[in-house]
Amino acid sequence: MSIDLQTVKKIASLSRISVTDAEAEAMVPELNNILGWVEQLGEVDVTGVEPMTAVIPNHLRLREDAVTDGNVRDKVLANAPQAEHGFFAVPKVIE
Amino acid sequence: MTELTNLTVAEIRDGFRVGDFSAREVAQAFNANVAAARALNAFIVETPEKALEAADAADRAKAAGEALKPLSGVPIGMKDLFCTEGVQTTAASHMLEGFTPTYESTVSKKLWDAGAGMLGKLNLDQFAMGSSNETSYFGNVISPWRRGGGDNAALAPGGSSGGSSAAISARLCPAATGTDTGGSIRQPAAFTGISGIKPTYGRCSRWGIVAFASSLDQAGPMARTVRDNAILLETMAGFDPKDSTSLDLAVPQWEANLSSDLKGKKVGIPKEYRPDGLNAEISAMWDRGIEWLKDAGAEVVEVSLPHTKYALPTYYIIAPAEASSNLARYDGVRYGQRDLPDGAGLQDMYAATRALGFGPEVKRRIMIGTYVLSAGFYDAYYTQAQKVRALIARDFELAFEKCDLLLTPTAPSASFALGEKQADPLAMYLNDVFTVPASLAGLPAMAVPGGLDAQGLPLGLQIIGRALDEQTVLNAGLAIEERAGFTARPDKWW
Numbered sequence: 001m002s003i004d005l006q007t008v009k010k011i012a013s014l015s016r017i018s019v020t021d022a023e024a025e026a027m028v029p030e031l032n033n034i035l036g037w038v039e040q041l042g043e044v045d046v047t048g049v050e051p052m053t054a055v056i057p058n059h060l061r062l063r064e065d066a067v068t069d070g071n072v073r074d075k076v077l078a079n080a081p082q083a084e085h086g087f088f089a090v091p092k093v094i095e
Numbered sequence: 096m097t098e099l100t101n102l103t104v105a106e107i108r109d110g111f112r113v114g115d116f117s118a119r120e121v122a123q124a125f126n127a128n129v130a131a132a133r134a135l136n137a138f139i140v141e142t143p144e145k146a147l148e149a150a151d152a153a154d155r156a157k158a159a160g161e162a163l164k165p166l167s168g169v170p171i172g173m174k175d176l177f178c179t180e181g182v183q184t185t186a187a188s189h190m191l192e193g194f195t196p197t198y199e200s201t202v203s204k205k206l207w208d209a210g211a212g213m214l215g216k217l218n219l220d221q222f223a224m225g226s227s228n229e230t231s232y233f234g235n236v237i238s239p240w241r242r243g244g245g246d247n248a249a250l251a252p253g254g255s256s257g258g259s260s261a262a263i264s265a266r267l268c269p270a271a272t273g274t275d276t277g278g279s280i281r282q283p284a285a286f287t288g289i290s291g292i293k294p295t296y297g298r299c300s301r302w303g304i305v306a307f308a309s310s311l312d313q314a315g316p317m318a319r320t321v322r323d324n325a326i327l328l329e330t331m332a333g334f335d336p337k338d339s340t341s342l343d344l345a346v347p348q349w350e351a352n353l354s355s356d357l358k359g360k361k362v363g364i365p366k367e368y369r370p371d372g373l374n375a376e377i378s379a380m381w382d383r384g385i386e387w388l389k390d391a392g393a394e395v396v397e398v399s400l401p402h403t404k405y406a407l408p409t410y411y412i413i414a415p416a417e418a419s420s421n422l423a424r425y426d427g428v429r430y431g432q433r434d435l436p437d438g439a440g441l442q443d444m445y446a447a448t449r450a451l452g453f454g455p456e457v458k459r460r461i462m463i464g465t466y467v468l469s470a471g472f473y474d475a476y477y478t479q480a481q482k483v484r485a486l487i488a489r490d491f492e493l494a495f496e497k498c499d500l501l502l503t504p505t506a507p508s509a510s511f512a513l514g515e516k517q518a519d520p521l522a523m524y525l526n527d528v529f530t531v532p533a534s535l536a537g538l539p540a541m542a543v544p545g546g547l548d549a550q551g552l553p554l555g556l557q558i559i560g561r562a563l564d565e566q567t568v569l570n571a572g573l574a575i576e577e578r579a580g581f582t583a584r585p586d587k588w589w
Contacts, residue, residue: 015458054340081427
């Protein structure tokens with residue numbers, strides 16, 4: 001299955017990465033090469049095989065439902081491109 | 096006078112203890128080497144004051160007769176993927192340029208708590224995505240090694256931990272941290288004639304390490320000797336409640352239990368790792384490695400890992416898929432760059448910020464990951480890859496019924512010239528053909544130098560062990576190290 005320019009633009013949009021037409025054009029053969037190569041996995045017989053999600057047997061731990069962190073607002077905001085009044089600031093999202 | 100910067104971690108630790116030199120002398124010697132090696136571009140940030148601060152603390156403790164810490168007097172390099180409080184942490188990206196963490200990663204904190212000092216933050220491939228250190232926003236790292244015969248072509252130090260590998264082999268630091276997702280500790284170690292170990296997945300906390308592919312990412316040490324790797328790993332490993340996949344197990348005494356006697360051990364040689372067309376020098380070095388392990392008392396058996404050829408394509412679905420999810424956090428809101436074109440709304444700001452902040456390889460992987468996770472393709476790509484991953488892990492389980500460790504080459508070639516493989520992402524990906532399978536299975540794996548090729552460049556051997564059996568991996572590494580007698584170091588040209 002090969003992908004075309006429209007698909008590349010759609011993937012870029014889903015990825016929230018703006019691309020120019022020229023950049024998208026250049027990505028078509030690159031992504032097709034990589035996807036064409038990974039498609040060889042389709043030939044592997046995986047009948048009855050469970051998808052692997054954890055490589056080392058481990059179980060998720062539960063912790064006590066208590067606040068163990070917090071009161072570090074200034075630290076959390078320290079690297080924000082724009083912080084105002086103790087909040088992250090973003091462009092207006094309501095028309 | 097001893098060349099302090101040519102000492103190993105163990106020699107620095109022990110020499111400092113008995114008073115052969117002060118910690119400050121050691122830190123000053125390495126600081127000077129770092130400052131004189133900017134042509135290698137191994138460091139993104141130099142922190143000579145941090146190295147001196149830790150050294151002075153060690154000297155004061157010693158003068159006061161206080162108990163010394165495991166790494167008192169030892170300065171190290173820190174890969175710039177570990178968050179360091181108050182020191183810029185970039186993952187070699189423009190996106191995080193200027194990001195100054197307000198917290199310390201678990202692994203780096205353990206190292207500082209053990210007395211180590213920081214020489215600086217080491218360059219790497221951007222977000223650890225690359226095999227040659229050519230994707231860093233802060234420029235390529237140049238390997239200190241050069242081909243013989245007056246060929247001055249700039250060579251790749253490997254990747255993604257290329258700043259770490261270059262700095263150690265050039266004697267800018269005795270050891271450094273690395274991280275390994277598909278070979279990022281082992282391949283650069285092989286390219287520069289040093290050692291490095293990726294422990295079992297879960298041994299080292301991922302907390303505070305800039306995430307790439309969370310089911311694969313593991314921190315590990317890089318150094319010139321197997322013993323130094325054991326020393327560093329003992330400090331770096333250990334349970335951390337802040338990482339949900341951290342293993343709640345005691346850290347073994349790997350250094351104290353080092354032994355190069357391999358009597359009773361069986362070494363598996365996976366036949367799939369010797370494909371037609373394998374570089375003859377790599378093949379010959381592998382054969383020498385087999386003889387060294389026999390000489391150390393091990394028995395050699397052939398084993399089969401039949402799904403080996405599918406490991407790379409599996410990796411290049413799973414790793415980009417996880418990356419596309421992990422890197423969604425770079426949105427221009429909470430940290431890192433923001434690009435807000437005139438009149439842009441929130442969605443436009445995300446897209447502009449990410450276009451500005453990510454390099455081409457990072458964008459490529461995010462987009463591949465987005466595609467394989469998208470509606471209609473998820474099962475065909477991602478679920479299929481997870482199933483093949485299970486088969487790859489099962490191959491190892493079956494092999495380990497017949498043997499205790501595996502010996503393979505680390506990389507299919509010696510270091511290549513910068514720019515040589517840049518045009519073709521796939522050719523670059525193939526560099527990790529021997530390292531990716533163990534990553535997919537979460538197994539401990541180590542690179543040790545095996546010798547030089549005809550051009551005078553280092554080649555590495557890889558040892559893969561059972562889950563949690565770092566000791567056998569280290570012991571086999573030591574057996575090879577003792578027999579390979581690898582003493583080559585790059586001639587200083589920088």
